Amino acid sequence: MRTPRRLIAGLFVLPLLSGCFAPSGDDSSASSGSGDGARLRVALPFAPTENYSPYGQDAMLLSRLGVTEGLTKLDANGTAVPALAESWSSENGGRSWLFTLRDARFQDGEAVTAKAVAAALTAAGKADPAPSALAGVKLTAAAEGDQRVRVSTAEADPVLPLRLSNPSLAVFAPKAYDKKGTVTVEGTATGPFALTRIDGDTAATLDRFDDYWGGRAQAAGVTARFVSDGTARANALRTGDVDIAESLPVAQVASLDKDEVHEVDTARNTSLYLNTESGAFTDAGLRAAAREAIDPSVIAKGAYEGYAVPAEGLFGPALTWAAGKRVEATGRARATDPDGERITLATYSDRPELPETAQVLQQQLRKAGFEVKLEVRTYARLEGDLLGGEFDAAVFSRNMMLDTGDPVTVLASDYTCDGSNNLSFLCDRKVDKLVAAAQAESDTAERQDAAMKAEAAVLGTDSVIPLVHLKLVAGIATSVQGALPDPYERTLIGTGTRR
Numbered sequence: 001m002r003t004p005r006r007l008i009a010g011l012f013v014l015p016l017l018s019g020c021f022a023p024s025g026d027d028s029s030a031s032s033g034s035g036d037g038a039r040l041r042v043a044l045p046f047a048p049t050e051n052y053s054p055y056g057q058d059a060m061l062l063s064r065l066g067v068t069e070g071l072t073k074l075d076a077n078g079t080a081v082p083a084l085a086e087s088w089s090s091e092n093g094g095r096s097w098l099f100t101l102r103d104a105r106f107q108d109g110e111a112v113t114a115k116a117v118a119a120a121l122t123a124a125g126k127a128d129p130a131p132s133a134l135a136g137v138k139l140t141a142a143a144e145g146d147q148r149v150r151v152s153t154a155e156a157d158p159v160l161p162l163r164l165s166n167p168s169l170a171v172f173a174p175k176a177y178d179k180k181g182t183v184t185v186e187g188t189a190t191g192p193f194a195l196t197r198i199d200g201d202t203a204a205t206l207d208r209f210d211d212y213w214g215g216r217a218q219a220a221g222v223t224a225r226f227v228s229d230g231t232a233r234a235n236a237l238r239t240g241d242v243d244i245a246e247s248l249p250v251a252q253v254a255s256l257d258k259d260e261v262h263e264v265d266t267a268r269n270t271s272l273y274l275n276t277e278s279g280a281f282t283d284a285g286l287r288a289a290a291r292e293a294i295d296p297s298v299i300a301k302g303a304y305e306g307y308a309v310p311a312e313g314l315f316g317p318a319l320t321w322a323a324g325k326r327v328e329a330t331g332r333a334r335a336t337d338p339d340g341e342r343i344t345l346a347t348y349s350d351r352p353e354l355p356e357t358a359q360v361l362q363q364q365l366r367k368a369g370f371e372v373k374l375e376v377r378t379y380a381r382l383e384g385d386l387l388g389g390e391f392d393a394a395v396f397s398r399n400m401m402l403d404t405g406d407p408v409t410v411l412a413s414d415y416t417c418d419g420s421n422n423l424s425f426l427c428d429r430k431v432d433k434l435v436a437a438a439q440a441e442s443d444t445a446e447r448q449d450a451a452m453k454a455e456a457a458v459l460g461t462d463s464v465i466p467l468v469h470l471k472l473v474a475g476i477a478t479s480v481q482g483a484l485p486d487p488y489e490r491t492l493i494g495t496g497t498r499r
Contacts, residue, residue, distance in 0.1 A: 037218070037219070037220045038219065038220065038498070038499050039219060039220050039221045039222065039223055040219045040221070040222045040223070040243050040244065040480070040493065040497060040498075040499060041222075041223050041225075041241070041242045041243045041244075042065070042222055042223070042224045042225070042242060042243065042244045042245075042246065042492070042493070043224075043225055043226075043227045043232075043233040043236050043237070043242045043244070043245045043246065044061070044064075044224055044225070044226050044227070044246050044247075045226070045227065045228055045230065045233065045246060045247045046061070046226065046228075046247075047201040047202070047226035047228065048061055048201050048204075048226070049201070052185050052195070052198065053182075053183060054068065054124075054167070054168055054170050054172070054183050054185060055124060055127040055129075055130075055131050055168050055183075056131075056168070059131075059166075059167040059168040059170065060167055060402075060489065060490065062167060062170065062185060062189070062191075062195070063167035063170070063490050063491065064246075064489070064490065064491060064492040064493065065193060065195075065204075065206060065222055065224055065492065065493050066191045066192045066193040066206070066217070066222070066491075066492075066493040066494055066495075066497075067185070067189050067191045067193055067194065067195050067206060068167060068170035068171075068172075068185070068189040068190070068191050069083045069084060069170060069171070069189070069190055069191050070083055070084060070164050070165060070166070070167070070169045070170045070171055071083060071084050071085035071088075071099050071101075071117070071149075071161075071164045071165075071169075071171070072085060072088075072161050072162070072164050072165040073165050073490075074162070074165050074401075074405045074488055074490065076486070076487070077320065077321075078162075078319065078401060078405045078487075078488070079444075080161035080162045080164075080165055080405070082102070083165070084101060084102060084104055084112060084117070084171055084190060085099040085100060085101055085102070085149075086100055086101065086102040087099075087100045088100065088161060090158075090160075092152075093156050094156035094157060094158050094160075094442060095152060095153055095154075095155065095156050095157070096150060096151070096152045096153075097150070097151045097152075097160050097161070098144070098148055098149075098150050099117075099148065099149045099150075099151065100147060100148050101113075101114060101117065101147045101148065101149065102213060103213065104190055104213035105190070105211045105213070106172070106173035106188060106189070106190055107173070107187045107188060107189055107190065107191075107194040107209050108173045108175060108187055108188055109211070110173050110174070110175075112171065112190060113143070113146055113147075114143035114144065114145060114146055114147055114148055114149045115143040115146075116171070116173065116174050117141070117143070117149045117171050118141040118142050118143045118149050119141075119174060119177070120170075120171040120172055120177075121139065121141035121149075121151065121164075121169065121171075122140070122141050123177050123181065123183070124139075124168065124169050125138075125139045125140070125141075126181065127181060128181070131166065131168030131169060132166070132168065132403045132413075132420075133163050133164075133166035133168055133169060133403050133404050134163070134168075134169075135403075135413060135420050136412075136420075137153055137154075137157060137163070138153060138154040139151060139152070139153055140152045140153075151164070156442075158441065158442035158447070159404060159405075159406040159408070159409065159447075162404050162405045162406045163404045163406070163409075165404070165405060166403060166404060167490060170189065170190075171189075171190060172185065172188045172189055172190075173188040173189075175188060176188035186198070190212075190213075191209065191212065192208065192209055192212040192214065192215075192216075192217040192494065192495045193206040193207065193208060193209060193217060193221065193222055193493065194206060194207055194208075194209045196221075201226060202225065202226055203223070203224065203225045203226065204223075204224045205221065205222075205223055205224075206221050206222040206223075206224065207220070207221040208220050208221055212495065214495055215495050216495070217494075217495045217496075217497075218482070218495065218496060218497070218498035219493075219497055219498050219499070222493055225242070228350075230247075230248055230249035230251075230252055230352060231249070231252060233245040233246070233247075233248060233252075233475070234248055234249075234252035234255060234256060234475060237256065237260065237475040237477065238255065238256060240477070242477075243476070243477045243479065243480050243499050244474065244475065244476050244477070244480060244483055244492070244493075245474070245475035245476075246474050246475075246485075246492065247472065247473070247474065248261075248473045248474065248475050249352045249353070250304055250305040250306075250307045250353065250473060251305070251352070253305070253307070253473060256475055257478070259478050260475050260476060260477060260478060261473060261474075261475060262473070262474045262475075262476050262483070262485060263307065263471045263472070263473055264318075264471060264472040264474070264485045264486065264487060265316065265317050265318040265469070265471055265472075265487055266316075266318050266399065266469075266470050266471060266472045266487045266488075266489065267315070267316065267318045267319060267399050267400045267401035267402070267487050267488060268397060268398065268399040268400070268469075268470045268472075268489070269311060269314065269316060269397070269398055269399075269400060269466055269467070269468065269469055269470065270299075270308070270353070270354065270357060270395065270396070270397045270398075270467045270468050270470060271311070271314075271395075271396060271398065271464050271465060271466045271467055272290070272294065272361060272393055272394070272395055272464070272465040272467060273393065273394045273395075273396055273423040273424045273463070273464050274287050274290060274392070274393050274424055274462065274463055274464065274465070275389055275391060275392050275393065275394075275424065275425055276424050276425055276426050276427075276461070276463050277389055277425035277427075278389055278425075279343070279391075279392040280341045280342070280343050280392050281343070281392055281393065283336065284332075284333035284461070284462065285333050285334060285335060285336030286336060286338060286341060287333070287461075287462035287463065288332055288333045288334060288335040288336070288462050289335040289336055289337070289338050289368060289369070289370075290365060290368070290370070290393070290462070290465065291332075291335075291462050291465050292335050292368070293364050293365050293367065293368030293370075294361060294364050294365075294465055294467070295364060296310040296311055296466075296467045296468055297310045298360055298364075299357050299360050299361075299467050299468055300468045302356070302360060303353045303356040303357045303360060304353055304468060304470070307470070307471045307473050308468035308469060308470045308471060309468060309469050309471075310467075310468060310469075311466030311467055311468055311469055312326065312466075312469075313326055313455055313459065313466060314400060314411075314455050314458065314459070314464070314466055315400060315407060315451075315452075315455065316400075316469030317469060318401075318469070318487035319400075319401070319407070319487075321448055322407075322448075322452070325448055325449055325452045326452055326455075326456075327452050327453050327455070327456040328456060329456045329457075329459035329460040330456065330460055331430075331457075331460040332460050332462060333462065337369060338365075338368055338369035338370045339369060340369060340370075340371050341369070341370055341371065342370075342371045342373070343365070343370055343371070343372055343373070343392035343393060344372075344373045344374075344375055344390075344391050344392050344393070345358055345361060345362060345365070345372055345373070345374055345375065345391070345392065345393045345394070345395070346358075346374075346375040346376070346377075346382060346385070346386060346391040346393070346394045346395070347375075347376055347382075347394060347395035347396070348376070348377060348378060348379040348382045349376055349377065349378055350378055350379050351397055354395050354396075354397065355376045357395050357467065358374055358376065358395045359374065361395065362374050375391065386423070389425055394423060395467075396423060397470070398414070399488070399489055401487070401488050402488065402489060402490075405488065406447075407447075407448065407451040407455075408435065408438040408439050408441075408447060408450070408451050408454070411435050411438070411451060411454050411455065411458065412435050412439065415428075415431055415435070415454075415458045415463070415464070416431060416432050416435050417432055423464075424463035424464055426458070426461060426463040426464075428457070428461050428463075430457050431454065431457045431458055431461065434450070434453050434454040434457050435454045437450055437453075437454075438450035438451050438453070438454050472485050472487075472489070474492075477499065479499045480497070480498070480499045481496070481497070481498055481499070482494065482496035482497040482498055483497050484497065
């Protein structure tokens with residue numbers, strides 16, 4: 001059986017335990033006064049699970065808190081723009097890229113040099129397991145003088161600048177790396193805030209890095225606490241215990257002042273994945289019957305209370321280019337009568353809207369003639385069986401742009417025969433051919449056009465039924481300015497974030 005290698009790219013880190021709001025470390029300035037220099041207090045839903053390793057999903061936490069950065073970053077349109085690299089150019093048919101570094105320093109005071117950057121990228125390439133952004137990519141990096149780094153791949157990679165924006169490819173000072181491959185991230189990154197204290201998986205303290213190349217941050221630091229309970233995060237914002245409460249459950253929004261609720265369209269979807277390799281949904285006619293039975297608008301209005309929109313495809317409104325390029329799915333099988341076919345539908349409870357979504361789907365599928373058993377567990381208890389193809393269908397939340405910001409990369413990982421994140425266990429020659437054609441395109445517009453043709457082919461198999469495109473709902477106190485919630489879930493705190 002083909003098994004997806006890892007799913008954390010779409011899930012993000014799963015909450016393991018609730019934090020609390022008791023003081024951690026010296027937080028005296030967090031509640032004193034306001035204005036320039038005040039510390040920010042942030043409640044985040046997902047605790048670090050890998051001791052802040054930059055090579056897994058803890059890298060996203062570091063990026064969101066303004067600790068780390070790589071050679072590039074994504075702008076609001078999903079385009080690679082300068083970060084530690086101020087410019088770059090492609091050579092050798094796209095198999096080699098030359099990056100020119102800006103004048104910057106690590107948080108330990110050392111200069112960011114080409115040698116240090118090359119060593120950092122080389123270490124990421126050797127990590128086991130490899131960062132998701134490097135799946136299937138053999139990368140080498142070498143210094144050319146003090147300020148230029150040549151990054152090469154075995155095959156042409158037209159989206160390498162996008163790939164290098166992934167937080168797992170952040171650059172750390174030479175002293176951060178040991179011979180065993182472990183990276184010590186405290187005080188060794190390059191972002192506007194340095195991680196200075198870790199309190200297990202409940203809290204972290206960050207202090208302003210005054211020599212940041214992008215300018216001195218306006219907040220003196222950040223006190224971050226990891227609180228898996230959405231109600232607790234909302235309550236903490238409401239009582240003034242925190243300044244920012246990230247990723248609020250939609251059920252809590254009504255309890256907050258409307259001026260504290262901030263919505264952002266995201267690249268995250270909730271979809272129903274149908275197992276095409278074993279069980280009832282190996283039958284394309286039954287997959288079609290499932291698709292015809294489902295009304296995503298009920299899920300958008302009910303489970304998500306309007307903080308999601310019915311899905312139009314795999315790529316939603318956060319990707320502004322997608323709507324005008326969408327291709328109608330063709331070649332779908334005709335629906336057949338389920339006639340009491342028994343299926344097991346699974347999801348995880350760590351995202352509170354998913355079990356409710358699964359219940360709505362259970363009702364809709366039963367009405368169409370399926371017999372549906374619902375399986376809801378925490379993700380930690382669900383993962384093994386999900387990866388092993390033990391369920392007929394699964395409700396899953398996936399950020400389509402989290403890994404690289406490239407739509408083709410996610411299509412390759414999620415829907416091709418060799419895909420590492422293929423929840424539907426799909427293996428379709430037409431899909432593989434169109435994805436391969438899209439991978440060969442280097443022009444951005446043409447690559448997007450090719451991606452949408454591949455999307456249509458995927459949807460034509462009915463292996464996945466997109467349900468809703470999600471909005472990020474963050475609670476931000478009215479005293480806070482400059483917070484940076486974004487569609488790609490990579491940023492939150494920046495140099496201009498203050499209270």
